[in-house]
Amino acid sequence: MSVSILAQNLHGSEIIKIAGEINELKRQGQNIANLTIGDFDSNIYPIPAGLKQAIVDAYAENQTNYPPADGMLNLRESVSGFLKSRFGLEYAANQILISGGSRPLIYSIYLAVVDPGDKVVFPAPSWNNNHYCDLTGAEAVIVPVRPENNFMPTADELAPHIKGAALLALCSPLNPTGTMFTKKDLEEICDLVIAENKTRKAGEKPLYILYDQIYSQLTFGVHQHYNPVTLRPELKDVTIFVDGASKCFAATGVRVGWGFGPAEVINHMKAIVGHMGAWAPKAEQVAMAKFLKQDDLVNGYLGELKGNIQKSLTTLYEGFKQLKSEGFSVDAIEPMGAIYLTIKIDYAGKTTPDGTVLKTSADINFYLIKEAKVAFVPFSAFGTGDEINWFRVSVGASTLQDIVELIPRIKEALAKLV
Numbered sequence: 001m002s003v004s005i006l007a008q009n010l011h012g013s014e015i016i017k018i019a020g021e022i023n024e025l026k027r028q029g030q031n032i033a034n035l036t037i038g039d040f041d042s043n044i045y046p047i048p049a050g051l052k053q054a055i056v057d058a059y060a061e062n063q064t065n066y067p068p069a070d071g072m073l074n075l076r077e078s079v080s081g082f083l084k085s086r087f088g089l090e091y092a093a094n095q096i097l098i099s100g101g102s103r104p105l106i107y108s109i110y111l112a113v114v115d116p117g118d119k120v121v122f123p124a125p126s127w128n129n130n131h132y133c134d135l136t137g138a139e140a141v142i143v144p145v146r147p148e149n150n151f152m153p154t155a156d157e158l159a160p161h162i163k164g165a166a167l168l169a170l171c172s173p174l175n176p177t178g179t180m181f182t183k184k185d186l187e188e189i190c191d192l193v194i195a196e197n198k199t200r201k202a203g204e205k206p207l208y209i210l211y212d213q214i215y216s217q218l219t220f221g222v223h224q225h226y227n228p229v230t231l232r233p234e235l236k237d238v239t240i241f242v243d244g245a246s247k248c249f250a251a252t253g254v255r256v257g258w259g260f261g262p263a264e265v266i267n268h269m270k271a272i273v274g275h276m277g278a279w280a281p282k283a284e285q286v287a288m289a290k291f292l293k294q295d296d297l298v299n300g301y302l303g304e305l306k307g308n309i310q311k312s313l314t315t316l317y318e319g320f321k322q323l324k325s326e327g328f329s330v331d332a333i334e335p336m337g338a339i340y341l342t343i344k345i346d347y348a349g350k351t352t353p354d355g356t357v358l359k360t361s362a363d364i365n366f367y368l369i370k371e372a373k374v375a376f377v378p379f380s381a382f383g384t385g386d387e388i389n390w391f392r393v394s395v396g397a398s399t400l401q402d403i404v405e406l407i408p409r410i411k412e413a414l415a416k417l418v
Contacts, residue, residue, distance in 0.1 A: 010134050014362070014381035021366060022375050033374040033398060033406045038175060038339065040250040040396040045308070047251045048301040050294060054287030055254070067282040069274035070266075071098025071258070075289035079258045082292045086217070089229060091260045097269050098258050098285060102214050104278035105242045105259035108269040110136045110167070113208045113240075118166035123153040125382030125390075127175040127212075141165065142383055147390065150179035150333055151342065155188035162196050162207060171212035172226070173219065173337030176382045176392035178313070180219065180336045183226050190232040197238065208265075209239045214257075215338035217248035217302055220310045223336040237262050240269075245288060247339070250305060250396070256280045256288045312395040312403050313341050319407035328414055339396040343376070346389045350417040358417070360386035372413035374406045 015036055022032050046052070070076070076093040083089040099105050106128070114120055116137030122129040123145045133140035141161045145153050152174060162168060170189070172181045181189075197206045209228055216225045228235045244257030257280070259269065273279065280288075291297065313335035320332035320343050331344040345368070350358050352371075358364050361378035369375045376391040384390075395403065 006135065006137075011131065015377055018365065018369075018375055018377065018381075021369055025369065031373060032369060033402055035393045035395065035398060035406075036375050036377045037397060038394050039252050040339075041398070042250070042253070044399055045250040045305065045396060047249055047254060048291065048297060050297045051249060051251070051254075051287055051291040054290050055284055058283035058286040061286075063283040063286045065282060067098075067279050067285055069279060070270040071096070071280065072282070072285040072289060075256075075285045075292075076258075078289045078292040079260070083260065085295070087227060087230060089227070089260075092263075095263050095266055096258055096260045097266050097273065098256065098280050099273050100255040100257065100278045100280045101246055101252070102212070102242050102244050102257040102259075104273050104276055105244075105257050105269070106210065106212065107132060107135065108272040108276075108278075109208075109210050109240050109242070109259070109265075110138065111272050112265055112268040113205070114138045114166045119161075119164060120167045120169060121158060121161045121165045122169040123151075123157075124384050125151060125174075125176050125379040125392075126169065126171060127382060129169045130383050138166070144384070147333065147342075147344070149185075150336070151177045151390075152179055152181055152185060153189070154185055155192045158189060159192055162192065165196075165207055166205060167208050167210055168193060169210040169212070171214075173215040173340075175212075175215070175338060176340055176377065176379065177333065177342040178335055178338040178340035179333060179342065180223055181226055183224075183231070186226050186228065187231050190228050190235055193228075193238070194232060194234060206238045209235065210242065211239055212242040214243055215247050216243065218306055218309065218339065219337040220306065220313070220335055225337070240265055248302060248305075254280075254284050254288075256284050308400070309339055309395060310335065312398065312400050313339075315400060315403050316341050316343075316393060316395065316407075319403075323407070323411055323414075326411075328411070330414070339394055341393040341395070342390060343393055344390050345376075345414075347414065347417055348387065348389055353416050361389050361391065362386060364389060365391065367417075368410065368413055371416065372406070372409040374409060 076096040110132045120138045121141045124142045228239045240261035246252045317332045323330050329346040333342040379388050379390045380386045
């Protein structure tokens with residue numbers, strides 16, 4: 001049966017392929033530590049108790065009909081206050097759009113500012129920008145980035161590619177790496193965008209920034225989150241933010257995201273999201289509007305969540321550094337934010353006990369799934385080549401004890417390779 005060109009060319013998810021392997025092994029009775037999914041086990045990391053009760057109350061009050069297409073006004077007002085108190089950002093309710101998580105926001109940004117054939121510039125690794133380019137017919141301009149800069153892009157790396165581009169897609173803390181922009185690096189990128197836009201004629205579409213900060217509340221130690229508008233206020237008219245409750249409140253299934261930016265763009269996104277029907281459930285919106293105003297509850301929850309996530313990330317980081325000190329070909333980058341650790345497992349070309357040669361990062365990953373009962377995601381799932389032997393590790397669905405127990409299994413499995 002014939003299908004559309006888009007359907008034929010859209011790439012499947014490598015993470016789903018990994019999940020299929022894990023599910024088959026679980027069906028066989030094996031216990032696999034699944035560190036692949038960017039989600040939380042809600043029995044380990046439940047949503048805030050106050051938010052949960054507010055959701056229950058909203059359903060009891062029959063808040064179950066359609067919400068407004070741009071989101072409940074009281075929620076948009078609460079988000080406005082939240083942005084002001086957390087970041088010092090001034091956005092009115094009409095500059096804020098609520099949707100069912102952050103994915104519809106990202107897709108609607110692409111649809112609102114990118115025409116078929118337009119250039120979209122983004123680093124690799126990064127999450128799903130290649131797929132959104134496929135969906136919108138954009139020209140994906142993929143900029144490889146380096147572990148020496150924590151896999152964050154620099155102005156020098158982006159500069160050759162932004163001439164005439166429609167969109168620069170950035171994320172910090174970054175999915176998949178858990179690393180973040182330094183103030184200096186982001187300032188230099190901001191100045192690059194300002195300079196590019198000054199070359200464009202009146203009436204010409206500017207270079208927009210998609211700035212995904214969904215993990216901005218989950219930062220660790222001395223690492224601080226920065227955004228383009230605070231650093232360069234003149235970018236307010238071209239920066240469109242992606243944010244929401246999914247990660248900072250372990251509320252991925254609650255489906256409340258918020259985007260904000262210039263009103264003209266947000267209004268077009270509102271129409272797009274409305275036609276998708278991708279709004280957040282009304283009861284959850286009512287509950288979130290109340291919860292965001294309760295600073296003590298928000299701060300208490302974030303403090304506990306961040307502390308537990310950091311313990312797991314740090315334990316895994318120190319475990320890999322110990323393996324490296326023992327001579328194993330592994331490495332890790334210090335955890336900075338989000339729920340991810342970036343690790344290197346450089347065993348391409350090695351042979352398994354059954355004589356199989358590991359040729360790619362995917363081969364290494366499937367070997368560890370079978371031999372060490374642990375699953376990661378190779379960066380090839382985020383736009384890099386198969387030869388890049390770096391991986392994303394997500395700790396949101398694992399206990400600290402799970403993390404402690406998997407290090408010896410990895411050591412034993414790697415020791416078998418020759």
